[in-house]
Amino acid sequence: MQESSSNKYKHLPKHEIFSKTCIPPETSFFLRLDGWKFKKLSETIKAEKPFDKEFTKCLVSSGKTLFEEGFNPALIYVVSDELNILFLNAAPFRRRIEKVNSVLASLISSAFTLCLKKEKIAAFDSRIVTVSSDEKIIEYLAWRQMNAWRNHNNAYAYWILRKIGYAPSEISKRLRGLKTEELHQLMFEHGVNLARTPQWQRRGILLYKQLFTRKSHNQVVKRWRINEKWDLPLFTSKDGIKLIKGILELARQKRKE
Ligand SMILES: Nc1nc2c(ncn2[C@@H]2O[C@H](COP(=O)(O)OP(=O)(O)O)[C@@H](O)[C@H]2O)c(=O)[nH]1
Ligand SMILES: [Mg+2]
Known part of the structure; x- marks a missing residue:
C-alpha cells in the first residue's frame, strides 16, 4: 500500500526544475546580498542617520558567521546595506544556484536579526555575479565602492537638508542635477566635509582570512584569522589593487593547504 503511494508521487521531483541549475565550473563569482527594505527597517529601529556604526557592525558580524560556518569565501566586501561575498574555485553546494542563494541569504538574515536585537526581522535578496579574472574581481569591487560613495554623498545631503527644514519632496528637487563639486560645496556650507567622513562610510569594510604567526614552545605556529579592515583604500588605486x-x-x- 505504502509502496503504491510512493509510486504515485515519484514524478514530482522532476518538477523541481531549477534544482540542477549551477554556476559554471571553475568560475569565480560574487554573491551579492542586499538588505530588503532597509530604508524602512533603519527608520523603524531608529538607526542613526545617515550612518549607524552598530548597524554596520551587525552586517560585518553576519559576514563573519559565513567564515565560522565553514563556507570559506575568499573575501566579503560590506558596504551600505550589502554584502559582496567572493567565492573562487571552492564554492559551496556544488555550485547549485538555488542552494547558494537561499542558504546564504537565510544565514545572513538570521545572524543580522539576532545581532540587531530590535525584535524586527531582516531579510536579504541574493544574486550571483560571475567574475572571469582577478581584474574583473577588482573591477566589480571598484563598481560597488563607487556606488557606495554616491549613496554616501546623497545620504549626507538628504540628512542635512532634512535637518535644516526641507521637506522630502523638496530635497529631491534641490539635489536634482547638482554636480559632485556643487554637492560638496553645499555640504561644506552646512559644516560637513564629504571627503573627511569616517573612511568606512565612504569606502566600506573588507573581511578576509589573514595568516598570523606566533611562537609557541620554541615553535612558530601559523594561524588563519578573520581580519576586518575598516580603513580601505580606493579599489582603483595602487594600494587598493595591491590589497x-x-x-x-x-x-x-589557503586552499592548497
Ligand atoms: N539610517 C541609516 N540607514 C541606513 C544605514 N545603512 C543603510 N541604510 C538604509 O538602507 C538603504 C539601502 O539602500 P537600498 O538597498 O537602495 O534601499 P532598500 O531597498 O530600502 O533596502 C539606504 O538608503 C538607507 O536608507 C545606516 O547606517 N543608517
Ligand atoms: Mg537594500
Missing part, C-alpha cells in the same frame, strides 16, 4: 591581489593570493594558498 585585493594579496588577499586573492592568500586565499589560493
Whole structure:
C-alpha cells in the first residue's frame, strides 16, 4: 500500500526544475546580498542617520558567521546595506544556484536579526555575479565602492537638508542635477566635509582570512584569522589593487593547504 503511494508521487521531483541549475565550473563569482527594505527597517529601529556604526557592525558580524560556518569565501566586501561575498574555485553546494542563494541569504538574515536585537526581522535578496579574472574581481569591487560613495554623498545631503527644514519632496528637487563639486560645496556650507567622513562610510569594510604567526614552545605556529579592515583604500588605486591581489593570493594558498 505504502509502496503504491510512493509510486504515485515519484514524478514530482522532476518538477523541481531549477534544482540542477549551477554556476559554471571553475568560475569565480560574487554573491551579492542586499538588505530588503532597509530604508524602512533603519527608520523603524531608529538607526542613526545617515550612518549607524552598530548597524554596520551587525552586517560585518553576519559576514563573519559565513567564515565560522565553514563556507570559506575568499573575501566579503560590506558596504551600505550589502554584502559582496567572493567565492573562487571552492564554492559551496556544488555550485547549485538555488542552494547558494537561499542558504546564504537565510544565514545572513538570521545572524543580522539576532545581532540587531530590535525584535524586527531582516531579510536579504541574493544574486550571483560571475567574475572571469582577478581584474574583473577588482573591477566589480571598484563598481560597488563607487556606488557606495554616491549613496554616501546623497545620504549626507538628504540628512542635512532634512535637518535644516526641507521637506522630502523638496530635497529631491534641490539635489536634482547638482554636480559632485556643487554637492560638496553645499555640504561644506552646512559644516560637513564629504571627503573627511569616517573612511568606512565612504569606502566600506573588507573581511578576509589573514595568516598570523606566533611562537609557541620554541615553535612558530601559523594561524588563519578573520581580519576586518575598516580603513580601505580606493579599489582603483595602487594600494587598493595591491590589497585585493594579496588577499586573492592568500586565499589560493589557503586552499592548497
Ligand atoms: N539610517 C541609516 N540607514 C541606513 C544605514 N545603512 C543603510 N541604510 C538604509 O538602507 C538603504 C539601502 O539602500 P537600498 O538597498 O537602495 O534601499 P532598500 O531597498 O530600502 O533596502 C539606504 O538608503 C538607507 O536608507 C545606516 O547606517 N543608517
Ligand atoms: Mg537594500
